[in-house]
Amino acid sequence: MSPTTQISAPTGSGPAGEQATLKPIKLLKQTLGRDRLAAVGAMIIVLVVILAVFGQWLAPFPDQGMGATNASARNLAPNALNWLGTDQLGRDVLSRIIMGANPALTISAVVVAAAALIGIPLGAVAGYRGGWLDEALMRVTEIFQAFPPLLLAMVTVAILGPSLTNAGIALAISWWPWYARLVRAEAKSLRERSYVEAARAMGIPQLLIISRHVLRNCMTPILVQATVDIGTVILAAGSLAFIGLGTQPPLPDWGLMVAEGRGLIFSSWWIATFPGLAIFLAVLGFNLLGDSLRDLLDPRQVKR
Amino acid sequence: MTHVLSIRDLNVEFTDRGKLTNRPVRGIDLDVSAGEILGLVGETGCGKSLTGLAALGILPRGARRTGQVTIGNDPLQDSSEPGGSVAIVFQNPGTAFNPVFTLGRQLSDVLARHRQISRAEGKAEIIRHLSLVGLPDPERVYRSYPHQLSGGMLQRAMIAMALLRQPRLLILDEPTTALDVTVARQILVLIDELRHKFGFGVLLISHNLGIIRDVCDRVAVLYAGRVIETGPVEAVMNNPRHPYTRGLLDALPAGRTHGQRLNAISGTVPGNLLSLTGCAFRNRCSHAVTDCSLTDPLLTETGPHQAVACLQEGEL
Numbered sequence: 001m002s003p004t005t006q007i008s009a010p011t012g013s014g015p016a017g018e019q020a021t022l023k024p025i026k027l028l029k030q031t032l033g034r035d036r037l038a039a040v041g042a043m044i045i046v047l048v049v050i051l052a053v054f055g056q057w058l059a060p061f062p063d064q065g066m067g068a069t070n071a072s073a074r075n076l077a078p079n080a081l082n083w084l085g086t087d088q089l090g091r092d093v094l095s096r097i098i099m100g101a102n103p104a105l106t107i108s109a110v111v112v113a114a115a116a117l118i119g120i121p122l123g124a125v126a127g128y129r130g131g132w133l134d135e136a137l138m139r140v141t142e143i144f145q146a147f148p149p150l151l152l153a154m155v156t157v158a159i160l161g162p163s164l165t166n167a168g169i170a171l172a173i174s175w176w177p178w179y180a181r182l183v184r185a186e187a188k189s190l191r192e193r194s195y196v197e198a199a200r201a202m203g204i205p206q207l208l209i210i211s212r213h214v215l216r217n218c219m220t221p222i223l224v225q226a227t228v229d230i231g232t233v234i235l236a237a238g239s240l241a242f243i244g245l246g247t248q249p250p251l252p253d254w255g256l257m258v259a260e261g262r263g264l265i266f267s268s269w270w271i272a273t274f275p276g277l278a279i280f281l282a283v284l285g286f287n288l289l290g291d292s293l294r295d296l297l298d299p300r301q302v303k304r
Numbered sequence: 305m306t307h308v309l310s311i312r313d314l315n316v317e318f319t320d321r322g323k324l325t326n327r328p329v330r331g332i333d334l335d336v337s338a339g340e341i342l343g344l345v346g347e348t349g350c351g352k353s354l355t356g357l358a359a360l361g362i363l364p365r366g367a368r369r370t371g372q373v374t375i376g377n378d379p380l381q382d383s384s385e386p387g388g389s390v391a392i393v394f395q396n397p398g399t400a401f402n403p404v405f406t407l408g409r410q411l412s413d414v415l416a417r418h419r420q421i422s423r424a425e426g427k428a429e430i431i432r433h434l435s436l437v438g439l440p441d442p443e444r445v446y447r448s449y450p451h452q453l454s455g456g457m458l459q460r461a462m463i464a465m466a467l468l469r470q471p472r473l474l475i476l477d478e479p480t481t482a483l484d485v486t487v488a489r490q491i492l493v494l495i496d497e498l499r500h501k502f503g504f505g506v507l508l509i510s511h512n513l514g515i516i517r518d519v520c521d522r523v524a525v526l527y528a529g530r531v532i533e534t535g536p537v538e539a540v541m542n543n544p545r546h547p548y549t550r551g552l553l554d555a556l557p558a559g560r561t562h563g564q565r566l567n568a569i570s571g572t573v574p575g576n577l578l579s580l581t582g583c584a585f586r587n588r589c590s591h592a593v594t595d596c597s598l599t600d601p602l603l604t605e606t607g608p609h610q611a612v613a614c615l616q617e618g619e620l
Contacts, residue, residue: 199410
């Protein structure tokens with residue numbers, strides 16, 4: 001099939017977004033070919049994933065990456081041995097950035113997955129059923145959404161105690177309402193489609209209608225949202241670590257490294273700057289890809 | 305003759321927070337016998353589709369049904385689940401299937417709901433039904449996505465889907481409106497064949513009197529949520545007794561010479577029927593008298609199986 005046929009304008013029944021999700025991998029390839037920014041985003045993401053998976057073999061000083069100190073080489077500026085310099089405990093900054101990719105990616109993937117797993121079913125049921133159930137569920141999400149997400153996460157971590165796991169739990173708790181509301185809005189419009197009415201008329205049970213016809217057709221916005229959110233959660237987890245409520249030293253974490261280097265920013269700028277750049281690039285990568293996915297999968301929202 | 309559908313004093317009411325807001329169907333009586341096609345005809349907004357949905361047992365949100373609906377011998381329960389032996393075919397086949405699944409998958413869902421059957425048997429059964437409705441190469445249709453098929457083919461597949469439920473009553477809600485004339489003709493011929501073959505009754509909802517005349521055995525003319533005239537098709541078409549039926553027939557282009565204007569019925573259907581007194585048609589009726597605004601006419605027999613709801617019936 002030629003690349004242009006899949007993304008051609010919708011004709012007749014159903015928006016193209018619904019048909020476009022049929023071949024996600026093929027679509028991904030097309031997005032990258034057409035859209036330079038998306039390709040940049042994808043390359044960054046691939047790099048982060050490689051670092052996360054193979055970090056301990058790629059890092060020049062894996063033991064320092066995990067926290068081993070080296071008192072003789074403190075606060076060294078970038079040089080031939082330590083490409084990005086060393087921190088105040090003599091640890092190689094590059095190694096710690098590489099080793100920090102794994103926890104950053106793991107926590108964001110787990111948080112987004114958990115938020116989606118909680119939010120999607122609740123939103124689908126609320127949107128499809130409507131009535132008091134919808135009202136009740138939406139008031140609950142509003143209670144969660146009334147707090148700034150980071151504040152809610154901070155409170156949760158303060159109760160549970162600071163650690164990477166608890167930061168993940170806290171972020172998932174403050175993230176799921178967004179998925180619930182997203183899916184609810186989609187479900188509310190999908191339930192009025194003729195094929196849902198037809199399925200109802202043919203005696204298809206409600207749960208099957210929700211899983212088949214509603215959930216399957218709102219995968220597009222969920223996919224876009226999840227892509228962007230992985231980046232956002234990296235930033236949020238980094239923020240929690242920065243204020244001491246996430247990963248605890250001596251484990252590597254980009255947010256924690258920025259916090260550790262903060263006091264030395266004027267004398268040893270590399271300690272805080274490079275992990276900050278790592279966060280920036282990772283978030284940028286996911287945002288670029290997410291935006292391009294939205295443009296491609298949902299032609300109605302294209303702004304260009 | 306056994307009735308596969310019998311409706312007595314059917315009302316459909318819309319409520320908003322417990323308050324009655326509209327009653328678009330007001331006391332309809334209908335009977336459909338096995339193997340018979342009853343046409344339900346009327347303008348937009350006269351309650352045709354709601355009557356069909358009410359007979360199926362699924363109504364839009366906020367709507368409520370009162371009155372008796374009996375399918376075969378089983379009274380319809382008050383639930384959102386459709387009755388067991390009724391099936392419906394909707395107006396627009398292009399949107400009646402989910403675009404992301406193959407037809408085979410969607411038909412399997414319906415069959416699985418209706419009968420306990422193995423996967424292989426189910427596929428064979430679906431392919432048998434697809435060829436039953438005259439689809440060439442049913443194997444390919446089984447594997448196809450909706451956008452790969454034409455509207456006529458999709459409507460046939462929709463009918464196959466309805467047949468999988470082994471219905472005693474098939475409701476067709478404007479089944480040919482979205483199709484072009486030749487395809488529409490084929491679909492109607494198919495329906496006619498199938499009802500003889502399987503002996504189910506058909507409730508055919510349409511605003512097209514031409515279709516009604518061609519395929520129906522009996523017809524019920526609806527106006528503002530009421531049956532205002534009913535009877536055998538020939539009798540109603542050749543000798544309409546109600547001014548509204550006459551107006552509808554007058555608006556048909558048949559028998560006119562080129563350039564001649566068609567007669568339209570002036571005015572529109574009243575929107576809210578709650579505060580209505582007297583005959584709902586009186587404001588558009590050229591025969592209306594004072595009594596029409598006071599008395600709501602009842603359906604009264606005027607001939608064999610023919611009945612009309614008009615005070616002036618004898619005068620016309």
